[in-house]
Amino acid sequence: MTASKKVRVRFAPSPTGYLHVGGARTALYNFLFAKHNGGDFILRVEDTDLERSTEESMKMQISDLKWLDIPWVEGPNPETFEDMGPYGPYRQSRRKEIYMEHAQRLLKEDRAYYDFRTDEELEALKAAALASDPSKQYQVEAPAQVVSIADAEKRLAAGEKAAIRFRVREKRDYVLHDLVRGDVTFPSDMVGDFVCIRSNGMPVYNFCCVVDDALMKMTHIFRAEEHLPNTLRQMMLYEAFGYEMPQFGHLSFILGPDRQKLSKRHGATSCNDYRLKGYLPEALNNFMLLSGWSSPSGAEIMSREQQIAEFTPDRFNSSPAVFDTVKLEWMNGQYLRALPHEELWKRVEPFLRDAGLSLPASSSAEWRDQALTIFKIKMNTLADAVPLFLPLDDSRFAIGAEAAETLGWPESRAVLEAWRGQVAAFAGERMSEADFDAAQNAVKTAAGAKGKNLFMPIRVAVVGVPHGSELKMVVPLLSKASLLKRADAAIAGLK
Ligand code: GLU
Numbered sequence: 107m108t109a110s111k112k113v114r115v116r117f118a119p120s121p122t123g124y125l126h127v128g129g130a131r132t133a134l135y136n137f138l139f140a141k142h143n144g145g146d147f148i149l150r151v152e153d154t155d156l157e158r159s160t161e162e163s164m165k166m167q168i169s170d171l172k173w174l175d176i177p178w179v180e181g182p183n184p185e186t187f188e189d190m191g192p193y194g195p196y197r198q199s200r201r202k203e204i205y206m207e208h209a210q211r212l213l214k215e216d217r218a219y220y221d222f223r224t225d226e227e228l229e230a231l232k233a234a235a236l237a238s239d240p241s242k243q244y245q246v247e248a249p250a251q252v253v254s255i256a257d258a259e260k261r262l263a264a265g266e267k268a269a270i271r272f273r274v275r276e277k278r279d280y281v282l283h284d285l286v287r288g289d290v291t292f293p294s295d296m297v298g299d300f301v302c303i304r305s306n307g308m309p310v311y312n313f314c315c316v317v318d319d320a321l322m323k324m325t326h327i328f329r330a331e332e333h334l335p336n337t338l339r340q341m342m343l344y345e346a347f348g349y350e351m352p353q354f355g356h357l358s359f360i361l362g363p364d365r366q367k368l369s370k371r372h373g374a375t376s377c378n379d380y381r382l383k384g385y386l387p388e389a390l391n392n393f394m395l396l397s398g399w400s401s402p403s404g405a406e407i408m409s410r411e412q413q414i415a416e417f418t419p420d421r422f423n424s425s426p427a428v429f430d431t432v433k434l435e436w437m438n439g440q441y442l443r444a445l446p447h448e449e450l451w452k453r454v455e456p457f458l459r460d461a462g463l464s465l466p467a468s469s470s471a472e473w474r475d476q477a478l479t480i481f482k483i484k485m486n487t488l489a490d491a492v493p494l495f496l497p498l499d500d501s502r503f504a505i506g507a508e509a510a511e512t513l514g515w516p517e518s519r520a521v522l523e524a525w526r527g528q529v530a531a532f533a534g535e536r537m538s539e540a541d542f543d544a545a546q547n548a549v550k551t552a553a554g555a556k557g558k559n560l561f562m563p564i565r566v567a568v569v570g571v572p573h574g575s576e577l578k579m580v581v582p583l584l585s586k587a588s589l590l591k592r593a594d595a596a597i598a599g600l601k
Contacts, residue, residue, distance in 0.1 A: 113145025115326050117171075117178070118315070120152045121164035124376035127429070128330060128360050128368065129167075130174060131394040135328050135357065137176045138395070138417040148322060149181030151197040154314055159199070170377040174387045175410075180322075193322040198314050205309040208317045208347070209270045209302050213255055217275075217346040218302060219248055220258035220268040245298025248273060267305040272313075272342065274299050280341045284334075285326070285355030286422040292338040300339055312339040320349035328355045328419075355419055358398050359426040368429050384457055384488030385434070389441040393434045397427035407440055439486035447478045454478070454491045461492045463499045467585065480579045497569045497580055500588050505599040506571040512562045514601045520553035521563040522600065526593040527552075532586055542581045567596035
């Protein structure tokens with residue numbers, strides 16, 4: 107690569123499901139690498155598997171990348187999904203002619219041949235080879251007599267089907283200088299003559315990938331380790347086309363806490379799962395960043411700017427990363443608590459709304475600020491806000507069955523009546539923590555109750571149940587009118 111060449115990297119998901127955190131990490135690394143080098147990050151949709159690829163999945167993955175704030179400069183437009191950029195189309199399903207032209211080129215140069223053999227014939231060849239030498243891995247080879255292009259075209263015109271197969275010509279080692287794994291040697295006989303275009307006309311992944319990466323002028327490719335074995339075929343294709351090979355880096359696997367490959371078994375694996383659970387995209391990004399890469403400064407919480415500034419491939423870890431959800435939750439809590447309250451509210455609010463909470467007081471910025479100051483200490487995710495805010499919803503207030511015992515205590519009537527009296531006499535709209543302490547002390551004196559016999563009945567008269575958040579946190583968030591209504595309900599429930 108010449109020094110002046112602009113860095114171009116891509117994320118190339120197959121739209122066959124949700125965006126997995128492993129995929130999102132690949133996208134993030136490519137994006138940060140592009141940014142660090144003043145280059146371009148491109149999104150390419152690898153949808154040649156027509157049976158498994160869906161438009162819906164592509165849109166979901168795009169939505170997840172948008173949520174993560176990993177923007178691309180070329181690829182499907184994030185809003186209209188139409189191509190943007192000079193090297194399109196960016197969806198492989200729309201590039202069939204380009205692949206066919208490339209396959210033709212290989213045919214003409216005798217780097218590939220038409221293969222009219224059926225699956226059954228190939229299976230029989232494999233069985234025969236295995237029978238003669240079971241220790242040897244069977245590799246497909248060209249038939250003794252390859253059909254000429256002219257003859258093949260006649261047979262195809264007559265309705266026969268043929269695959270186009272790459273001819274692995276020479277036995278030698280291919281050495282990949284991998285940016286993560288160092289030098290990796292592949293003996294060429296690891297693969298036999300491989301298919302480029304299937305007999306149904308569909309090109310295969312390794313073929314499309316090379317054609318696209320070359321035509322889209324990729325300089326570097328960071329992708330999952332599981333693609334490492336594909337690289338041999340891809341190196342052969344680069345060589346056959348005479349295209350300059352990008353630099354590769356194969357990213358280590360992400361494992362679950364049991365050191366098995368991260369899967370559904372381990373719980374949430376898609377970005378969307380984390381979004382729904384109330385994780386912040388900036389926290390998930392920061393966490394993914396550190397699952398396979400480390401900062402030279404040893405920093406853990408890193409701003410986007412710092413991530414871009416420090417992102418060099420020499421910090422990739424070639425051993426697998428363990429997806430530590432406890433750490434993710436901790437990190438999310440750190441990010442969440444650092445948000446300005448107006449921003450935090452914007453993010454919390456949809457969770458409260460989805461839970462059906464009605465909180466008219468939240469129209470006041472001061473109330474929101476106070477509530478978040480109190481509750482965010484107890485939150486690691488946005489979803490954690492729901493049980494914390496729930497006791498503030500008047501429409502949800504009810505004296506629960508668990509309160510029956512408390513309401514049956516001999517002191518409870520005196521405590522509740524004194525409490526109601528304190529609330530009624532309070533001159534303001536909402537009590538402060540100090541007002542509440544003072545009121546509670548006055549109740550203690552008036553009712554002659556203390557400890558549990560004092561606190562529990564008041565708790566029931568505020569939240570309806572004898573447990574939950576500390577009252578000095580909840581009371582200042584409730585209006586006088588609400589406290590009165592709640593006290594009345596508790597009094598009505600006395601035995
Ligand atoms: N479409 C492939 C995948 O989703 C990407 C392969 C590559 O990056 O070369 O795994």
